[in-house]
Amino acid sequence: MATVELRGLCRRFGNVVALDHLDLEVGSGEFVSLLGPSGCGKTTALRIIAGFEWPDSGEVLVEAKDVLGQPANKRNMGMVFQAYSLFPNMTAQQNVEFGLRVRKQSHEVRAQRARELLELVGLGSALNRFPRQLSGGQQQRVALARSLAIQPSVLLLDEPLSALDAKVRVQLRAEVRRIQQELGITTLYVTHDQEEALSISDRVAVMSQGRIEQLGTPAQIYSGPRTAFVANFVGTMNQLEGTVVSMEDRVVRCGPLLLSVPDPTFNHPAGETVELFLRPEDIGIEVLSNGTQLVPGQFEGRVTSLTFLGPVTRVGLTTDIGPLLADVSSAVALNLAADTVVAVKLDSASLRSIAR
């Protein structure tokens, strides 16, 4: 399997900058997701790798060879599209065989490979069905099998699950990952769904305005966002504004609270305004009954909203340091209602700071 390297890719569409000196290295057999909002350039990057777009400048190296001079049909890259792309006039088997037919493989080889791959994607019994006879999820499975039939050096997936309903999407993304690991194929996956990206990738590149904001493992991206954009785009974050009191002790004043930031990379001089980020699951709340005193580290909050999310309930709070969201067990949330006064405690070990 191949390595992929993007070096300084730039692409403009009129006045719109789609890619702004994009650099990325994907290791052999690695699964990397390009994650970002609409218009961040992730699909443009993928289409340039596939050969359907051309950059204004930069390089695309596959196995250390620049492929920008090659047309799409010479790059040997499998691609699964967001839109259903099966050829309507061909059966599932004929679709999967198409790439092999172009490569002048014998009928026996084609048929056997198509059967194997359709078995791999769980559609061994749908060989003779036309696309119109398949559900959306089945069509994307066939499209995946078709892209794998040519034994591509790189597999490119452009939001392949976005047209599917939620349950099928979750099921199919697990299958995509299983198949990718089984075949060990280098894969680039474009999505705007952070949950999807975090759940199936070896690494995630969060993109914004044509650049990679942060590249890291799903855990690194989730727990250690390095920019405000990543913090806000990936998952839900509480965002607090504070002023650095001591750089050495990593203490920040946030309203009436003095918070100790555990981030070892904290490097902001005293007096600088920083933004602190904290996940809702890192905030604990307790109902304050009459006469109960706040313990050190706690501060008072008032419930403003309750959103049931299944196992947890997201609680909206107003506090002296600003509005907060906290996730509590739905069983605990049964004791809460609007205007309930609660004791709030931040898990300061999870606090992240980003300079403004």
Next chain:
Amino acid sequence: MAQVTAADAARPKDHRFRRARNRVPVWHVIWLVLAALVFLVPIYSVVQFSLAGVQPGQSPFHWYLTVFDDPMFRSSFWLSIQIALETVAVSLVLMVPTVFWVHLRLPGLRPVMDLISILPFVVPPIVLVVGLLPFLKNITFLFVRPEVLSLIYVVFALPFLYRALDAGLRAIDLRTLVEAAESLGAKTPRTLLLVILPNLRAAIIGGSLLTIAISMGEYTVASLLEFNTFPVYTYVIGTSTAYEGVALSFISFIFVWAAMLALYLLGRGGRSAAAVAITDYN
């Protein structure tokens, strides 16, 4: 999923809904009958007239037999068919790649194509021919050959074929299909042949049918250029023997209907035929 209980299964089916659903409003029937009369009465009149005026002892199809016996009928009919087929071939060879390319790579040109495609509607055939005659007379080798009619009919058929192909290409996700084929290693001609054309079958057949109908029925240009095509022959016969002329008109109807039926059947079997073609490829 909801389970069907034994009580549900035992419950007698209520046929009121089916009856209500199947009931056809009386106004629909009236409009349908009126529309049918508008089409059928002239055809019935044509058939009745073509069977009239027969002497005692002659076949009721006398005028048809007379027409079929006329060598001029056969020659004019085959000339028109030949011109119609040439027109279809030239039109498809010109238009399919052009419309494909405009849709795929030059979508900004679509308004221009739309405008060009309606020009034959705007310019009357007689004006077009009067304008073309001096030019055609300069290229005498073409002027005296019936193929020149095919070239002119390509222009007449342009709006119909273009619209059919345009609608066909809009109905498919052309860019995604082409890119999918390219990512699998196919070059554009193969993509066009194996992926796009089979999915444009209905549009191609519809456009071809209209092209045939136009070619088979065009009189003005053929008459001015002095080619004895089927419409010209029909007119000439009609001016001398009304019965034979009407019989010829009905033969023309039958031919167009047969062509429509054949193309319809071809189009209906398109998917399976395309699948066979793909299987046989290589």
